[in-house]
Amino acid sequence: MTETADPGIFSRMKSGDSMGVLLSVTGENRSPDGDEPETVRVVTVGTLRRLDEGWKLNYIESDPDGNGSQEVVITLTEGRVVMERAGDFSTTMVFEKGRRFDGAYRTPWGDLAMGIYTVQVNASFGEEQASLRLVYQVDIQGRFTAMHDLTLRFAPNE
Numbered sequence: 001m002t003e004t005a006d007p008g009i010f011s012r013m014k015s016g017d018s019m020g021v022l023l024s025v026t027g028e029n030r031s032p033d034g035d036e037p038e039t040v041r042v043v044t045v046g047t048l049r050r051l052d053e054g055w056k057l058n059y060i061e062s063d064p065d066g067n068g069s070q071e072v073v074i075t076l077t078e079g080r081v082v083m084e085r086a087g088d089f090s091t092t093m094v095f096e097k098g099r100r101f102d103g104a105y106r107t108p109w110g111d112l113a114m115g116i117y118t119v120q121v122n123a124s125f126g127e128e129q130a131s132l133r134l135v136y137q138v139d140i141q142g143r144f145t146a147m148h149d150l151t152l153r154f155a156p157n158e
Helices: none
Strands: 018-030 038-051 054-062 069-077 080-085 090-095 100-107 110-125 130-140 143-156
Touching: 018 054, 080 110, 090 110
Parallel strands: none
Antiparallel strands: 018 038, 018 143, 038 054, 054 069, 069 080, 080 090, 090 100, 100 110, 110 130, 130 143
């Protein structure tokens, strides 16, 4: 995780402090067949909490098609991001640059083996806003499914 020289509002937070944040989530997925990338953009609110060793971001992500929502919890520590999704389609993913994570993608019809290979992890905390960018490859049941580029931008929601 990289922090800028003057983190401003974020630097004043002590361990255990939390604040409401406004989030912009943009995901771009590139399939192996070379089709145009699929882009999804979501704006929502959440909570950012300072931890002893990093940050925890919680938010509810609504399905762009309006078919439900799921809770997302992202824990950021030095060089590592853990994303947990709850709901009908749940998973835990661990992102560490240059490392592979093997886990499961749980669906109402059963679990699927899922692998994540992380290409990039960048987090920055500016004076009044912060961002997280994850670039990673996903395979399901041992087959490459897509490259993902996920960017979260968040700022205090006062």
